[in-house]
Amino acid sequence: MSITKSLRGMAHISSLLFAVTYIHVANGSASDPEAPSVRAPSQIIAEAQTKDWRQVKPDNLLLLELPGGQVLIELAEQFAPGHVANVRRLAEQGFYDGLAMYRVIDGFVAQGGDQSEQRATGEAKRTIPAEFTTRTISSDDFTVLPGPDGYAPETGFSGGFPAARDPKSGQVWMPHCYGAVAMARGAGADSGGTDFYIVIGPAQRYLDRNTTVFGRVLNGMSAVQQLARGTSAGGVLEKPEQNRIARARIASQLPPAAQPDVQVMRTDSASFAELIRARQNRPESWFLHRPNHVDVCAVGVPVRVNED
Amino acid sequence: MSITKSLRGMAHISSLLFAVTYIHVANGSASDPEAPSVRAPSQIIAEAQTKDWRQVKPDNLLLLELPGGQVLIELAEQFAPGHVANVRRLAEQGFYDGLAMYRVIDGFVAQGGDQSEQRATGEAKRTIPAEFTTRTISSDDFTVLPGPDGYAPETGFSGGFPAARDPKSGQVWMPHCYGAVAMARGAGADSGGTDFYIVIGPAQRYLDRNTTVFGRVLNGMSAVQQLARGTSAGGVLEKPEQNRIARARIASQLPPAAQPDVQVMRTDSASFAELIRARQNRPESWFLHRPNHVDVCAVGVPVRVNED
Incomplete structure (x- = not known):
């Protein structure tokens, strides 16, 4: 298995939802008192531990x-x-x-x-x-x-x-x-x-x-x-x-070597629980309104495709 | 203005949502006691009167x-x-x-x-x-x-x-x-x-x-x-x-002749009120479950583009 990882598909989409404009990407910080104390979705996904991912059979x-x-x-x-x-x-x-x-x-x-x-x-x-x-x-x-x-x-x-x-x-x-x-x-x-x-x-x-x-x-x-x-x-x-x-x-x-190596984030993991909170109220300072809500189709269960 | 009318875009989509499978299209009937007493969305749109449409400026x-x-x-x-x-x-x-x-x-x-x-x-x-x-x-x-x-x-x-x-x-x-x-x-x-x-x-x-x-x-x-x-x-x-x-x-x-002739259903019309009810509970007999709900993005405000 390669260590070159790429986030794809729904996860890729999800991790990018916040970058609506140009190249502006900002994380919540101490200077943004209303930002909730969660990491940004992209960060949660990037930093999720191995145990938080499940290999697709x-x-x-x-x-x-x-x-x-x-x-x-x-x-x-x-x-x-x-x-x-x-x-x-x-x-x-x-x-x-x-x-x-x-x-x-x-x-x-x-x-x-x-x-x-x-x-x-x-x-x-x-x-x-x-x-x-x-x-x-x-x-x-x-x-x-x-x-x-x-x-x-x-x-x-x-x-x-x-x-x-x-x-x-x-x-x-x-x-x-x-x-x-x-x-x-x-x-x-x-x-x-x-x-x-x-x-x-x-x-x-x-x-x-x-x-x-x-x-x-x-x-x-x-x-x-x-x-x-x-x-x-x-x-x-x-x-x-x-x-x-x-x-x-x-x-x-x-043949095993030709099988795609795909992982999905475990939806019972701590990373996913934090992701839900981050989607309810996006911490990035770009957001000026936070709805305190996310619907089931808008969370996006992260996927990663490991490419050789 | 031509009398040849075609439903396009969101309305076209909306009018077809129910025909998930093959070519099966059935209307609610007396033999389907649970079907609500509204017409099917496609019928409501097709039969909406002139006054229920607004010309797009x-x-x-x-x-x-x-x-x-x-x-x-x-x-x-x-x-x-x-x-x-x-x-x-x-x-x-x-x-x-x-x-x-x-x-x-x-x-x-x-x-x-x-x-x-x-x-x-x-x-x-x-x-x-x-x-x-x-x-x-x-x-x-x-x-x-x-x-x-x-x-x-x-x-x-x-x-x-x-x-x-x-x-x-x-x-x-x-x-x-x-x-x-x-x-x-x-x-x-x-x-x-x-x-x-x-x-x-x-x-x-x-x-x-x-x-x-x-x-x-x-x-x-x-x-x-x-x-x-x-x-x-x-x-x-x-x-x-x-x-x-x-x-x-x-x-x-x-030039006026080159301007698209587009109409949108009036959302304060009787036709649209019925359309909302039909989307909450689809009357067609194909539907076996009716949620008694529709979200704002799923109603679909009908559009028609008149083509010469």
């Missing part, structure tokens, strides 16, 4: 090769085991190779898979039971985010993923944040299984609990944004081959 | 020519009159022509203007006083959105723009939703005046009241998304000329 890492580059998706086994197993099997078999992201609507989603519904699913299934929510995540595995959320009784993080839950029912689910990966479906709850979509604009929280979110993009959202948009009413492309999926694989299929 | 319509196409921005005079006047003057003088969107961070913002700070501002100013909030919008001009919002005491809509307010202080401001256009600034509140940014990812609400939001993109976000992303730490491009602004003009400078 190669079995849970889906590599999607799009015209604009590679997209790294972490599959969220604990939230949607059936969906993860099915998509893993499909990718391993090469099901998605040569298919396309055939429906892309700016500010909404990019959807891909088998538009024709003709390709053989082999050991996988075309439709599988919905996993809109799960009851198998214990309350110990949930870092609660304070503050109101109109879409869910409670929000927070679990296992490195944004999450929401209903304490009464014990149900937990992943919200439709930027970069969320979910299964498309037809009229019935259990009608999806192969075609997935990625949220490419504002959070689409009203879709929460209407589809199964089973992962999130860790790196490569800019390749998703480069996809051609559909021009028809439903966003379906006239020439879907523009958005060809050259290949989709699970990292564990690759 | 050519004086408030900024046309930005990017490599990926034209971007239409409505300038929000009532929220930030000083910023609108300055940007209008800059565009009229050709200040932005040949400059670039020189800082682009995926999932965050695309920033453009005079990176060198060398170009003459003519009758306009390089820096102008901040207009983070305004007290000149009367409470009659504010359609309140029910439900909690962690970033503001109250949210809603005013004059066709998403808005937030503090009823105690009477301050009103525009939130950083997808497509919001705001002025970049340095360390001080009054340090911006020429360089602007567009929100290209999830809402960046923590920036509310930290910068002056002075408009929003009505059409052409896909051209903004096609911009090259910066690869340096701060998102600044090594070759900003990739993202060249060929031209920025105010529509009123063009």
Whole structure:
């Protein structure tokens, strides 16, 4: 493993949110009495200790090769085991190779898979039971985010993923944040299984609990944004081959040396707890107003991709 | 004016949010007892009467020519009159022509203007006083959105723009939703005046009241998304000329026949009130869970561009 580290994707974005202007970057200091006593997000991420990061399992890492580059998706086994197993099997078999992201609507989603519904699913299934929510995540595995959320009784993080839950029912689910990966479906709850979509604009929280979110993009959202948009009413492309999926694989299929080395910040770590506080009230002196709030999709779970 | 109408940009997006999957589109019906008694968003928009739409004034319509196409921005005079006047003057003088969107961070913002700070501002100013909030919008001009919002005491809509307010202080401001256009600034509140940014990812609400939001993109976000992303730490491009602004003009400078014919749904109309209810609880039978909530950035103020 190389010691050359680069922060990428969501974390990269997150670490830069504060530098809105030119090159001005300032940290909170004693001369800024209103600044909260936390470090700046970029500093928290840069200084997080090894124990605060979790290595993404190669079995849970889906590599999607799009015209604009590679997209790294972490599959969220604990939230949607059936969906993860099915998509893993499909990718391993090469099901998605040569298919396309055939429906892309700016500010909404990019959807891909088998538009024709003709390709053989082999050991996988075309439709599988919905996993809109799960009851198998214990309350110990949930870092609660304070503050109101109109879409869910409670929000927070679990296992490195944004999450929401209903304490009464014990149900937990992943919200439709930027970069969320979910299964498309037809009229019935259990009608999806192969075609997935990625949220490419504002959070689409009203879709929460209407589809199964089973992962999130860790790196490569800019390749998703480069996809051609559909021009028809439903966003379906006239020439879907523009958005060809050259290949989709699970990292564990690759030789070890070729497997991406990706880490996600542990959402039950002290670093992450401080990051939440820093996002609620940014300490950098550039900020003149601090809302004392952050929503679940705006925290950004940091990711780092180690490159050789 | 042509009777050929096309829904574009945010409205186009909004009207399609429900069709997540294939081509399945179903309306709520008597056989779906839980569906609320509102029409589907797409139907509300399609059937809105002429009086429910407001023509965008050519004086408030900024046309930005990017490599990926034209971007239409409505300038929000009532929220930030000083910023609108300055940007209008800059565009009229050709200040932005040949400059670039020189800082682009995926999932965050695309920033453009005079990176060198060398170009003459003519009758306009390089820096102008901040207009983070305004007290000149009367409470009659504010359609309140029910439900909690962690970033503001109250949210809603005013004059066709998403808005937030503090009823105690009477301050009103525009939130950083997808497509919001705001002025970049340095360390001080009054340090911006020429360089602007567009929100290209999830809402960046923590920036509310930290910068002056002075408009929003009505059409052409896909051209903004096609911009090259910066690869340096701060998102600044090594070759900003990739993202060249060929031209920025105010529509009123063009011959009448060349001025885009754009309308925005009146946010104080009956159609818009119904649209809010429909977004809180989508009536289409596809939806199996209805949150009874919508956040200010997820409503989507409908836009239509009439094309000859």
